[in-house]
Amino acid sequence: MDVASLLDRRLLLVTGKGGVGKSSVAAAVAVASARSGRRTCLVEVEGRHTFSQLFGTQAWDFSEWEFRPGLFGLSIDPEASLREYLDMFYGARHLSRVVVRSTAVEFATAAAPGIKDVLLIGKVKEMERRRDDDGHFHYDLIVVDAPPTGRIVNFLRAPDATTELVNLGPIRTQAQTLIDMLMDAERTNVVLVTLLEEMPVTETLEGAHALRDMGVALGPVVVNRVMPERFDDDERKAITADLDPAGLQAMLADAGVRVSPAGADDLLTLAAGHLGREELQRTSRELLERRLGLPLLELPELYTDDFAEREVGLLADAVTDAVTPDEVS
Amino acid sequence: MSEVLAAARKRDLSSAIAEAHVIVCTGSGGVGKTTTAAALALGAAHAGRRTIVLTIDPARRLAQSLGLRALDHIPRPVKGVEGLDAMMLDMKHTFDEVIDRHAEDARRARRIKSNRFYQQLSGSLAGTQEYMAMEKLYDLHMGGAYDCIVIDTPPTRNALDFLDAPKRLTDFLEGRFLKMFLNPGLKAGRTIGRAVSFGTGVFMRAASKITGAGVLEDLGDFFHSFEGMYEGFKDRAQAVYKLLSSPGSAFVVVATPEPPALREARYFLRRLEQDGMPTAGLVVNRVTLPPPPSLKGLSARKAGAAIAALADGGPEQRAAGELLSLHLDRVDVARRERQAVTKGLHGIDPQVLVDVPRLAGDVHDLEGLEAVGAYLYRTT
Ligand SMILES: Nc1ncnc2c1ncn2[C@@H]1O[C@H](COP(=O)(O)OP(=O)(O)OP(=O)(O)O)[C@@H](O)[C@H]1O
Ligand SMILES: Nc1ncnc2c1ncn2[C@@H]1O[C@H](COP(=O)(O)OP(=O)(O)OP(=O)(O)O)[C@@H](O)[C@H]1O
Ligand SMILES: [Mg+2]
Ligand SMILES: [Mg+2]
Numbered sequence: 119m120d121v122a123s124l125l126d127r128r129l130l131l132v133t134g135k136g137g138v139g140k141s142s143v144a145a146a147v148a149v150a151s152a153r154s155g156r157r158t159c160l161v162e163v164e165g166r167h168t169f170s171q172l173f174g175t176q177a178w179d180f181s182e183w184e185f186r187p188g189l190f191g192l193s194i195d196p197e198a199s200l201r202e203y204l205d206m207f208y209g210a211r212h213l214s215r216v217v218v219r220s221t222a223v224e225f226a227t228a229a230a231p232g233i234k235d236v237l238l239i240g241k242v243k244e245m246e247r248r249r250d251d252d253g254h255f256h257y258d259l260i261v262v263d264a265p266p267t268g269r270i271v272n273f274l275r276a277p278d279a280t281t282e283l284v285n286l287g288p289i290r291t292q293a294q295t296l297i298d299m300l301m302d303a304e305r306t307n308v309v310l311v312t313l314l315e316e317m318p319v320t321e322t323l324e325g326a327h328a329l330r331d332m333g334v335a336l337g338p339v340v341v342n343r344v345m346p347e348r349f350d351d352d353e354r355k356a357i358t359a360d361l362d363p364a365g366l367q368a369m370l371a372d373a374g375v376r377v378s379p380a381g382a383d384d385l386l387t388l389a390a391g392h393l394g395r396e397e398l399q400r401t402s403r404e405l406l407e408r409r410l411g412l413p414l415l416e417l418p419e420l421y422t423d424d425f426a427e428r429e430v431g432l433l434a435d436a437v438t439d440a441v442t443p444d445e446v447s
Numbered sequence: 448m449s450e451v452l453a454a455a456r457k458r459d460l461s462s463a464i465a466e467a468h469v470i471v472c473t474g475s476g477g478v479g480k481t482t483t484a485a486a487l488a489l490g491a492a493h494a495g496r497r498t499i500v501l502t503i504d505p506a507r508r509l510a511q512s513l514g515l516r517a518l519d520h521i522p523r524p525v526k527g528v529e530g531l532d533a534m535m536l537d538m539k540h541t542f543d544e545v546i547d548r549h550a551e552d553a554r555r556a557r558r559i560k561s562n563r564f565y566q567q568l569s570g571s572l573a574g575t576q577e578y579m580a581m582e583k584l585y586d587l588h589m590g591g592a593y594d595c596i597v598i599d600t601p602p603t604r605n606a607l608d609f610l611d612a613p614k615r616l617t618d619f620l621e622g623r624f625l626k627m628f629l630n631p632g633l634k635a636g637r638t639i640g641r642a643v644s645f646g647t648g649v650f651m652r653a654a655s656k657i658t659g660a661g662v663l664e665d666l667g668d669f670f671h672s673f674e675g676m677y678e679g680f681k682d683r684a685q686a687v688y689k690l691l692s693s694p695g696s697a698f699v700v701v702a703t704p705e706p707p708a709l710r711e712a713r714y715f716l717r718r719l720e721q722d723g724m725p726t727a728g729l730v731v732n733r734v735t736l737p738p739p740p741s742l743k744g745l746s747a748r749k750a751g752a753a754i755a756a757l758a759d760g761g762p763e764q765r766a767a768g769e770l771l772s773l774h775l776d777r778v779d780v781a782r783r784e785r786q787a788v789t790k791g792l793h794g795i796d797p798q799v800l801v802d803v804p805r806l807a808g809d810v811h812d813l814e815g816l817e818a819v820g821a822y823l824y825r826t827t
Contacts, residue, residue, distance in 0.1 A: 136476025137708075266476075316809040317477075317506050348769050352762035357770070360763055369767045373753035380741035385770045392773055394807035421776070423783050425706065 121338045121413045121440050125151045127307045128246050128255070129299070130337060131264040131274075134311030135321040139342040141168045142425065143311045143417065144263040146433035152189035153438065156258035159190040159245060163238050163262060169193070173427050182245070190257070194241050235276030239296045246299060267325035270308070274300055274334060300334060307337030314341060314402035323409050339412050341403070343419040347396055349389075357389050415440045449789050455728070455800035460699065461824040463727040464491040467697035469584065469690060470597045470727065474701035475711040479732035479803070481505050482810045483701050484599040485513065485533075486819040492531035493820075496594035499532040501583060503599045508811035510535060520544070527813060532593075534583075541579040549679050577601060577612030581687040588690060612684075697727035700797070704734050704784035709791025716795050728799025730823065731788055736804045737781040742774060750775055 124130070124147070132144040141162075148160040159182060162169050170178050170193075175185050178193035185191045248256040265273045272279075277293035277300070300306050308329055312322040326336060349357065361369075363382035370377055377385070406414060417436050420429050463470060464487055472484040481502050488500035499522055505515070513533040514523045520540050522532040543560060550556035559565055580598060587596050690696060698719055702712035712729060719726045738745070750771045757768030803822045810819055 137478070316508075316811070320507065348773060349766065353766040353769060356763045356766040361766060365763075366767055366770070369757075369764060370753065370771070373756045373764075373767070375745065375749050375753040375771065377745060378741055380739075381745070384739045384741045385774060388773060388777065389766075389770050391807045398808060421780060421783075423786070 121415050122443055124307075124309075124338055124415070124437075124441050125154060125156060125259055127259065127337070128257075128305045129242065129260045129262070129307075131262045131270070131306065131308045132311060132340075133264045133267055133270040133308060133325070134340075135313075135318045136266050136268075138311050138313050138318050139417075140266065140311050141172065141263045142430060142433060143309070143340050143342055144261050145169060145172055145430045146417070146437050147309070148189060148259075148261040149186075149430055149434035150437035150441065151259045151261065152186065153434065154441075155188070157188055157190075157256070158259045158261065159192060159257050161242060161245075161260060161262045162191075162193040163264065165193055165195050167193075168263065172425075172430060192245075194238050233276075235273050236293060236296065239273075239277060239300070240292055243296055243299050246305070264308075267310070267321050270325065271328045271332060274308075274329075275332060303335030307335050309337045309340055311340045311342055312406070313343050314399040314406075316398070316402070319402045319405055322406065326410055326412070336412055338415045339406060339410060341406070341414050341416045344416045345395065345399060345419050347399075349393065349396070354393060357386070357393065361386065451796045452789060452792060452800055455797050456802070458728070458799040459801055459823060459825050460487065460728055460730075460799060461490075463487070463697045463699065464595070464824055465494050465496075466695075467727065468595060468695035469588065470595065470697050470699060471600065471691065472598070472699050472701055473600045473715060474730075475708050478701045478703045478708050479730070480701050481509065481599045482816070482819060483699060483730055483732065483803075483823070484597050485509065486810075486816045486823055487699065488531060488533070488595070488597040489528060489813070489816050490820045490824045491595040491597065492525075492528050495530065497530050497592065498595040498597065499534060499587060499593045500597045501534050501536050501580070501587070501599060503536045503580065503601045505535065505599075506809070506811060508809070512812040512816075525813075536580055536583055536599075541583055545579070545582055546676075549676050578684065581612065582683060585683050585687050585690070692722070692724055694725055696725050698724055699727045699730060701730045701732055702791075704731055704787050706787055706791060709787060713792055713795055716792075716797055726798060728801065729792075729797035730801050730803060732803045733805040734784055734802045735777055735780045736802070737785075738774065738778055745771075745774065747775055747778075 130144075130147060132140050132147065134140045134143075145160060148158050151158040160169060162178060167177060169191055170176065173185060173191075175191075178185075178191050180193065180195055182190045182192045242260060242262060245257060246255075246260055250256050264270055277296040310322050310325055310329075312318045322339065326339075329336060363379055363386060366385065367377055367379060367382040370382070403414070415437070417433050420432055422429055470484075470487055470491075472480045472487070474480050481504070484502060485500050485505075488498050491498040500513075502510070502513070502515070505513070510516070513525050515533055515535045520534065520537060522534045525531040525533050546556050546559050547553075550559060577600065580600065584596060584598055587593060691698075700712050700715050700719075702708040716726060716729065718724075754768045754771050757764045757771070760768075801823055803819055806815065806818060808815075810816060
């Protein structure tokens, strides 16, 4: 698995600890994929309107729509999948009664959430296998903004779990084809998103372990919000060992900036805090590399006022750079 | 509007930790709920109150610092802090406890716990996690051993879930689906009211086609074995809601200075106000602090020129130049964050707003919690 082949799978499931940037990364990967000429679909599964807000579009629903050239979007709502599923197997005629539908939906979402996940994955699989009249796959790549690390294993295990709980019926038959898709390293990769901070790294390591245990292939790990390092080794040494407030004050005065002794002291304190974060980044990165054996794809921290389509585009640039082999000049 | 926030920034959470009987820390995922809960509890204990902090899924090192090793559901004294206990809340465990305590007899409790749906359901029923946190809170409250109970909330996709949990659970318990299984008439296939039975009949047939034979019977059996406990669930959910609405409680909303977290915080503050819940204030965690007074006079223009001049020097000069640009960037980031907070909270008066700066490392020991606490309840 290398970074360059990231977009060559059929299905990418993007997960990570809450808040690390799963949705932003899923969107950026999808944009990069569409830009590369791949017909791409970005899928939301938790119905939180994340992408319509991020891209500033109309609300997304259960039908795929081309919201940008070559880039499709879809929000899979478990209730809608359930309805589609029931209609498909039992005919809309029988099940169109509101009372039946809502009871069935209540049943599936409350009592047996695994069934809900199977339906979600089922919808994704249908899209993944869909072919156009010319025989080509309809989509080149499907990117799913998947549930967070805490739930991803149960989510992916749902087809398996369902076959344990449920011993007959079409769901069972379907479940195996889902398992086949999820376990095929050529088709499906799980992309873990992390930050270079303690908790997300720990959760990534644990998640990677659990996912590997269940036999799912991991793609590159996306390290989001990386701060560029400001200080090289010599400068770091100068700050930690050589510069004292008086020396700094004098040096700044030479360069035309007057600061008080307290000001010089505060600048050094600021630097110490910053160096601490750089150090944390370095040790976190080392830990990931050592323990995972997976390539890392780093995306920069964007220092912008807002986080919207433009920012997704900037992250997509970084994804494009990473998947494009270095030109030998 | 920013005057409202400026006024709120002058206050802090010291009265909450001195007076509140229950403090609930809430907010969207990863913003620092667990950290804030632990730091507030530390403050309450310092104020001489018998305090317990109920944490949910704390980072391992923080758990260790609090003396929490196992999910054993027993309050543990925190070493080195007089009057402070800590406990880790585990959903499955709490659910088991509830069943053990409230089931008619041990046999019925065993029957519930051995049902193949129990495991699945106890972890996944909408609102279960939050509901269970409330059960534990109710317990501790009734136990009377603590002056102050600080409770962390589970990372939910939506901060509002916590408040809605009891309602959702009781809705579910009263719902059509359950009735279907609990109604013996239906189970025997008799009709009661044409519309419902038609729907249910079709549903049951459809559902058993999906699930296969036997499964629905097991599920029905599972719900039946719960019979007699529903009322208790509902009563306690209501009691907790009342406890949380009483003036002795205090909600602390946690956010980070980023639009999505602020959006959640705003909804939550609104919601607390609408429901008449007691709000203690808002914590904006991991902020970039504005420059200290000593550096206020350092203008971007002067610093910019100096940075250019220093860039050609030796390592010390270059380092000094980088320090200046680090400073300028910080000024910039701090300003943006302030703007995000002002914009995100537009039209809201949180009463109290505390900024807690991003510390150099993770907060995983008492020292770190003290450092966070120093901002939450400025002792001046
Ligand atoms: N590279 C980045 N640079 C700067 N800010 C970022 C970056 N990536 C994400 N963010 C910020 O983090 C916020 C959260 O990102 P996002 O919604 O993608 O996270 P998530 O993991 O999907 O969260 P959730 O767990 O709630 O679904 C964004 O709105 C944005 O403000
Ligand atoms: N002010 C701070 N400065 C630096 N690090 C912090 C600060 N506050 C919290 N952290 C760190 O951020 C991480 C997340 O904090 P915490 O676990 O308290 O969040 P949470 O809201 O409880 O998350 P979850 O929703 O996953 O339960 C932890 O690693 C914690 O040490
Ligand atoms: Mg998201
Ligand atoms: Mg937490």
